[in-house]
Amino acid sequence: MFATQSNSGPRRGATHRSGLRGFASGVFAVVVAALAAVAAGAPAAAAASEPLKIVATTGMLGDAARHVARERANVRSLMNEGVDPHTYKPTPGDVRAMSDADVIFYNGLHLEGRMADVIVRMASRRTVVRATEAIDESLLREPAEFEGHFDPHVWFDVSLWKPVVTRVRDALIEKDPAGKDAYTAAAGEYLALLDELHTYARSSIATIPERNRVLVTAHDAFGYFGRAYGLELLAIQGISTDSEASLQDINALVDTLVTRKIPAVFIESTVPRKTIDALIEGCRGRGHTVRIGGELYSDALGPSGTQQGTYVGMVVHNVEQITKALGGTLPADRPARLAAYLARFEEPAEKSPATTRPPADSNEPAPAPNAPSAPSVKP
Numbered sequence: 001m002f003a004t005q006s007n008s009g010p011r012r013g014a015t016h017r018s019g020l021r022g023f024a025s026g027v028f029a030v031v032v033a034a035l036a037a038v039a040a041g042a043p044a045a046a047a048a049s050e051p052l053k054i055v056a057t058t059g060m061l062g063d064a065a066r067h068v069a070r071e072r073a074n075v076r077s078l079m080n081e082g083v084d085p086h087t088y089k090p091t092p093g094d095v096r097a098m099s100d101a102d103v104i105f106y107n108g109l110h111l112e113g114r115m116a117d118v119i120v121r122m123a124s125r126r127t128v129v130r131a132t133e134a135i136d137e138s139l140l141r142e143p144a145e146f147e148g149h150f151d152p153h154v155w156f157d158v159s160l161w162k163p164v165v166t167r168v169r170d171a172l173i174e175k176d177p178a179g180k181d182a183y184t185a186a187a188g189e190y191l192a193l194l195d196e197l198h199t200y201a202r203s204s205i206a207t208i209p210e211r212n213r214v215l216v217t218a219h220d221a222f223g224y225f226g227r228a229y230g231l232e233l234l235a236i237q238g239i240s241t242d243s244e245a246s247l248q249d250i251n252a253l254v255d256t257l258v259t260r261k262i263p264a265v266f267i268e269s270t271v272p273r274k275t276i277d278a279l280i281e282g283c284r285g286r287g288h289t290v291r292i293g294g295e296l297y298s299d300a301l302g303p304s305g306t307q308q309g310t311y312v313g314m315v316v317h318n319v320e321q322i323t324k325a326l327g328g329t330l331p332a333d334r335p336a337r338l339a340a341y342l343a344r345f346e347e348p349a350e351k352s353p354a355t356t357r358p359p360a361d362s363n364e365p366a367p368a369p370n371a372p373s374a375p376s377v378k379p
């Protein structure tokens with residue numbers, strides 16, 4: 001029997017709201033102990049010929065691990081396209097994959113609200129790493145509406161995602177010391193790409209006329225994004241999608257949209273569209289036309305094998321959608337590394353996509369048509 005299934009009802013809520021603080025430090029202690037065992041001379045889990053087995057909860061973390069580990073690991077992300085991490089419950093297959101993993105990465109900061117029990121259980125026997133522990137706590141947002149907890153959506157400030165990548169690198173080196181040079185080099189290239197991404201996002205958003213720099217979305221996933229790149233954030237829902245937006249929330253936001261003449265709102269890949277539709281309808285009733293500025297990727301990557309199926313590609317997609325919808329102009333050229341990285345996803349006219357698109361996930365439950373291979377960052 002799948003143990004967490006029996007945890008429905010009131011106890012789940014309690015776990016989600018308050019159980020994680022102690023859980024995080026408990027996991028950390030276990031990780032430290034596990035890493036110490038490796039450092040003390042326990043046999044490394046995998047030789048170069050046998051790839052490490054890595055499980056990451058989110059697609060963003062899986063993508064980071066894939067870029068750092070390349071062919072030295074098989075990486076499986078549990079939450080793929082369109083999955084909402086706030087409400088996701090692990091499947092028996094997820095639990096089996098975790099039980100079998102050399103390293104498990106999770107976001108923490110309450111993002112995986114309903115995976116907490118499983119992660120705690122895994123931490124007693126596997127190497128479990130909360131990847132966001134590498135971020136300086138003073139840089140974490142602690143919005144009032146999240147009742148004393150940190151905002152978990154750190155991936156949308158690229159400068160905060162860099163220490164996460166570094167943490168992934170260090171965990172892999174500790175697990176597989178023979179790969180140190182490879183992990184270091186690959187992470188270095190990827191971090192350089194992230195620097196360009198950060199700069200690109202900033203300069204693109206800066207072209208939006210100042211009065212239009214307002215991002216209206218269904219749930220509050222973009223707080224870090226707004227802080228990093230200069231957008232005011234308005235969300236219908238709080239930080240987690242675990243609660244429904246109330247009519248009151250929607251009416252308050254309609255007021256703001258009408259008064260400030262905000263031209264566009266955005267839908268999100270992991271949030272049902274009805275809340276945004278209610279908003280548009282409310283504005284129409286008061287004589288203000290708001291259009292949908294496009295779909296943003298919030299808490300999950302896009303389809304595996306596409307640009308949006310990578311972290312970098314997802315951020316670029318969001319930045320460009322937002323820039324265009326709010327009246328900005330995309331920079332004439334993307335920076336060199338970023339351009340080269342994204343070029344692989346552009347389909348040449350007469351060629352099969354299979355020859356140009358690297359598969360993003362080497363270890364999907366449903367195998368992709370393409371042969372697995374680790375993506376690499378080419379400067």
Ligand SMILES: [Zn+2]
Pocket residue numbers: 086153219220221239240241298299
């Ligand atoms: Zn979220």
